[in-house]
Amino acid sequence: MDRIIYTAAGGAARVLEQQAVISNNMANVSTTGFREQLAIYRSVPVVGHPGMPTRVSTVTSTPGSNLQQGTMVETGHALDAAITGDGWFSVQTPQGEAYTRSGEFAVNTQGLLVTQQGFPVMSADGAPVEVPERGAVTFSGDGQISALGAGDNPNDIQLIGQLKLVNPPAADMVRGDDGLFRVAGGQAAQADPQVRMIAGFVEKSNVNPAEAMVGMIANARRFEMQMKVIQDASANAERANSILSTN
Known part of the structure; x- marks a missing residue:
């Protein structure tokens, strides 16, 4: 059960990191010459678990910027x-x-x-x-x-x-x-x-306000989904503990 919570919590953290990048882009929609910053997820191996070499985690990386000319x-x-x-x-x-x-x-x-x-x-x-x-x-x-x-x-x-x-x-x-x-x-x-x-x-900035807003909404939904997984995992753990507990 703790693995489910760890995975969901890691996913929620990555969503918040990407949301920060998108929010910064949105805040600079009117900034002259601003270049949209790109943010993506990438997988990384989980170090310290020699018995589980296939386990991976995710990180948010900013591989570069959108250098397309603005208006x-x-x-x-x-x-x-x-x-x-x-x-x-x-x-x-x-x-x-x-x-x-x-x-x-x-x-x-x-x-x-x-x-x-x-x-x-x-x-x-x-x-x-x-x-x-x-x-x-x-x-x-x-x-x-x-x-x-x-x-x-x-x-x-x-x-x-x-x-x-x-x-x-x-x-x-x-x-x-x-x-x-x-x-x-x-x-x-x-x-x-x-x-x-x-x-x-x-x-002007080359940030597309509509795309940035859609990205922010999508990230908000992803975060809610990760939180729901954590809540369900916690509820399942409580039910399992109640079944195994002795009166």
């Missing part, structure tokens, strides 16, 4: 940008270089182009992008950045750098706890001149 939304903001097709923006974090699809950029008090999280956006030469004070910034399709200073002649527009756009193999990309992606092994990806972007747009 492009036009904002008209000069500092907004979205990558068309495959590719990533490069940003500098305390843990090293990381990559994101979120192109909602801003200029901080130090005059650096940064993400909404405050991470500096990297240029093709590996340095943060510096924006002239009160300068009007424009992006080209290949990531080149031009700026026109306040009060300058429109003909005096200057090229201040080029965004580092990368496109490492999808299999090498690892999601971090901060929501950013990095190349497995910690090395920096090389700039890819084939990556293209469009200014005045942002890419």
